[in-house]
Amino acid sequence: MLNVFLVIAVDGQDCQKALGSAITDFEDGLVMVCAVKSQIDYIVTRDAEFLQYGNYPVQTLTPEQLLESIG
Numbered sequence: 001m002l003n004v005f006l007v008i009a010v011d012g013q014d015c016q017k018a019l020g021s022a023i024t025d026f027e028d029g030l031v032m033v034c035a036v037k038s039q040i041d042y043i044v045t046r047d048a049e050f051l052q053y054g055n056y057p058v059q060t061l062t063p064e065q066l067l068e069s070i071g
Contacts, residue, residue: 006038008034008035008037008038008040010030010034014030014033014034014037015030017033018030021033023053028049028050028053031043031050032058035058036057036058040058042058042059042060042061042066043058043059043060043061044060044061044063045060045061045062046062046063
């Protein structure tokens with residue numbers, strides 16, 4: 001798995017940013033904070049609530065949307 005995915009480090013500052021973000025779910029906020037910090041282009045998820053977050057430079061996609069875009 002580590003050959004396919006990049007593991008992003010999380011620190012206290014990331015946690016503080018997630019707590020202060022407009023995203024009310026802490027784990028979702030932390031994912032978004034770390035994605036922005038690491039300049040990630042896409043987050044692929046089946047979490048319908050997470051897919052609704054706007055105003056972030058990271059695009060969220062369902063697995064089906066990802067497959068369609070690369071298909």
